[in-house]
Amino acid sequence: MRSDDYPATLPGVWRLQRCCVDLPGAAARLDLPGGLNVAALLARNGTVDGQEFLINTDGRVFVEVNAFFASRRMRNRQPSTREKYARGLCVWLGYLDAVGRAWRDVAPEDVDAFKFWRMTDEANPMRVAGSSVGDNIQAINAFYEWAQPRFNVPNPVDRREVATSRRGPVRGEPFAAMPHVVRDHDVKWLDPGGYECWRDVGLRGLDRDGRAMRGWRGRNTQRDCAFADGLYGTGLRVSEWATVLTVELPIEDSSRGYYTCRLASACGKGGRGRRYWMPRSVLADVLSYVESGRAAAVRNARAKGLYDRVSGRLLMVGQDRNRRVRLRADDGSVAEASLDALDDVTRARIFRQTPAGLEPVSLWLNEDGLPRRTTGWEHTFTEANQRLARIGLRSVSATPHMLRHSFALRWFSVGRLIYEQRFAHLGEEELRDFRAQFGDTWYLVKTLLGHADVAVTMTVYLEPFRDLDVSVLIGHAQGAAMSALMVEMFARHPQVISRPMEVGA
Numbered sequence: 289m290r291s292d293d294y295p296a297t298l299p300g301v302w303r304l305q306r307c308c309v310d311l312p313g314a315a316a317r318l319d320l321p322g323g324l325n326v327a328a329l330l331a332r333n334g335t336v337d338g339q340e341f342l343i344n345t346d347g348r349v350f351v352e353v354n355a356f357f358a359s360r361r362m363r364n365r366q367p368s369t370r371e372k373y374a375r376g377l378c379v380w381l382g383y384l385d386a387v388g389r390a391w392r393d394v395a396p397e398d399v400d401a402f403k404f405w406r407m408t409d410e411a412n413p414m415r416v417a418g419s420s421v422g423d424n425i426q427a428i429n430a431f432y433e434w435a436q437p438r439f440n441v442p443n444p445v446d447r448r449e450v451a452t453s454r455r456g457p458v459r460g461e462p463f464a465a466m467p468h469v470v471r472d473h474d475v476k477w478l479d480p481g482g483y484e485c486w487r488d489v490g491l492r493g494l495d496r497d498g499r500a501m502r503g504w505r506g507r508n509t510q511r512d513c514a515f516a517d518g519l520y521g522t523g524l525r526v527s528e529w530a531t532v533l534t535v536e537l538p539i540e541d542s543s544r545g546y547y548t549c550r551l552a553s554a555c556g557k558g559g560r561g562r563r564y565w566m567p568r569s570v571l572a573d574v575l576s577y578v579e580s581g582r583a584a585a586v587r588n589a590r591a592k593g594l595y596d597r598v599s600g601r602l603l604m605v606g607q608d609r610n611r612r613v614r615l616r617a618d619d620g621s622v623a624e625a626s627l628d629a630l631d632d633v634t635r636a637r638i639f640r641q642t643p644a645g646l647e648p649v650s651l652w653l654n655e656d657g658l659p660r661r662t663t664g665w666e667h668t669f670t671e672a673n674q675r676l677a678r679i680g681l682r683s684v685s686a687t688p689h690m691l692r693h694s695f696a697l698r699w700f701s702v703g704r705l706i707y708e709q710r711f712a713h714l715g716e717e718e719l720r721d722f723r724a725q726f727g728d729t730w731y732l733v734k735t736l737l738g739h740a741d742v743a744v745t746m747t748v749y750l751e752p753f754r755d756l757d758v759s760v761l762i763g764h765a766q767g768a769a770m771s772a773l774m775v776e777m778f779a780r781h782p783q784v785i786s787r788p789m790e791v792g793a
Contacts, residue, residue: 302378302385304371307339338633340374342381350391352439353377356431366557367632367662368527376427379406394444399428399465407467418467425463478520478686478694481787486686487516490672495679507655510581512668514573515652519688521570523695523737524551526688530662531555531632533649534578535607540571547571550611551738554631561628562738574651586647589657595639595646598658604640604649632662684785696733696745 341354356362356377362370383402384391405412406421425445432443446464478486488494491512493504518529528551538547546565553561589595606614611627615638630638636659638649650659665688673685734745 301345302342302381303345304374304378305341305343307341338636340370342374342378344381344385350381352435353381353391353431356434359434361430361434366527366559368525368557371663372423373427373430376424377431379424380428392439392441395442396444396446396464399425399444399446403465403467421467425465429463476690476693476785477697478690478785480698482684482785483520483686483691483694485681485787486672486676486684486785487513489679489681489684490675490686491516491668493675496681501675501679508581508668510577511652512672514570514577515665515668516686516691517573518566518570519691520695521567522549522564523692523699524564525557525692526665527632527662528555528557530652530660530665531635532651533627533635533638534651535604535613535649536627537574537578537651538566538571540568540575542568544568550628552630553628555635556738558740560738560740564738565736578651582651582653585653585655585657587644587657588655590645594657595648598637598639600637602634602638604638635659636661681788684788686785692737696737699736700733 340357341349343349357370357374362373365373380402381391383405384394384398387398387401389398403421403425406416406424407418408415429443429445432441432445435441436443447462448464448466488498489496492509493501493506495501515529518524519526522529531552536549536552538549541547545568547568549564549566551562551564553559556562595601600618602615602617604613605616605622612624613627614622614624616622636648636650639646640649641647648657648659652660654660654664669687676682676684734741737745739745
């Protein structure tokens with residue numbers, strides 16, 4: 289948590305940290321009472337490696353608050369949800385410090401005041417949009433729902449009464465303080481030209497004319513470009529693509545344009561694993577990174593003996609064709625597990641022995657040779673956007689999720705073309721019936737994105753197509769390359785980012 293997330297008047301800043309279970313190292317560094325069984329203490333408290341905890345810069349901690357992250361409710365959540373809730377509670381505790389309130393003694397009025405401070409108060413130089421406040425309120429509610437029966441504290445997050453109709457409850461925001469957010473307008477897309485511009489300038493360090501920027505270092509260019517191309521080419525979420533292992537990569541086959549891959553259930557949103565499809569160009573870039581940039585990071589880590597000091601290391605000693613692996617712990621015990629059941633924390637601890645020495649099985653590594661956490665990629669995207677802004681391309685920016693939206697937009701375009709060609713023999717009235725359904729194309733994109741509900745695909749991801757007449761799309765598509773087609777169709781759409789040089793922006 290950055291210190292600039294709070295006004296400078298706060299007595300301290302609440303930070304998100306993660307536990308690193310390194311028992312021998314801890315015992316050596318700390319003056320622990322004789323006979324204290326640290327392992328038993330951690331097990332009793334439910335502490336696991338990588339578990340979140342909050343601490344103030346002045347040294348304060350709230351044991352009750354941190355116990356929330358060891359609860360079954362939180363440990364069963366996806367890593368991205370735990371991260372979101374932890375950061376939301378950081379902001380909430382910082383606000384309570386500023387107004388002199390204790391976390392145990394709060395009321396709905398405090399939540400309303402918090403919402404005002406976050407979104408509207410001119411005294412707060414770091415005001416945010418309603419979607420961020422909505423995430424904060426969800427985190428606050430989750431914490432107090434858990435704490436209420438345990439510590440006899442009230443939940444300050446009031447729920448809104450749900451209106452009903454003859455057909456049942458009317459959908460709406462469940463919390464009274466929840467900002468009204470029109471999420472469709474928060475979504476943006478990149479067409480192929482816009483994405484290439486963002487990647488080339490932001491990640492490759494090129495200027496508008498395709499020349500290297502002065503002073504560009506680019507130590508991680510190969511890795512970062514391969515990661516971003518993977519998001520744009522597969523449609524995976526950043527938390528999903530970041531957890532892929534080298535042993536899950538398909539075998540390269542130059543005769544194939546796409547490879548069918550499997551996303552582990554423990555790494556998918558909602559615990560749902562699924563198939564996804566990787567373009568050959570993405571696999572080629574990833575394998576080049578494995579053989580070059582990644583290999584160099586591994587060699588450096590070996591030279592420093594870094595892998596020998598990893599606590600809780602698991603050594604992969606076997607793998608079969610059914611995605612089952614055998615893992616040996618430091619004590620020599622061997623366990624068998626499915627790749628589908630290994631979450632991001634466990635995956636980061638898995639190594640394998642090669643003729644050259646130990647090597648992580650995680651695909652994406654930091655410069656020090658250790659597995660890269662999902663949060664590190666958010667920093668990569670932020671730096672790329674700042675580079676574009678510095679040369680005057682403020683209209684071109686990206687987030688990992690924007691690349692997923694852009695993947696959906698591209699495949700909807702492809703699907704519509706295939707759809708029209710398939711039913712070209714139908715009469716005008718028959719074709720109108722098919723057009724009214726839009727079934728084939730929407731379900732194609734739903735499958736590619738791994739959505740459980742096609743309504744999410746239709747109402748959130750592909751807003752540019754809502755009012756687009758199919759006949760207009762087909763008329764533009766005749767004989768046009770897909771990238772040129774999308775530039776022509778969406779050049780004036782306020783939420784689709786294209787290459788500025790091409791559209792005169």
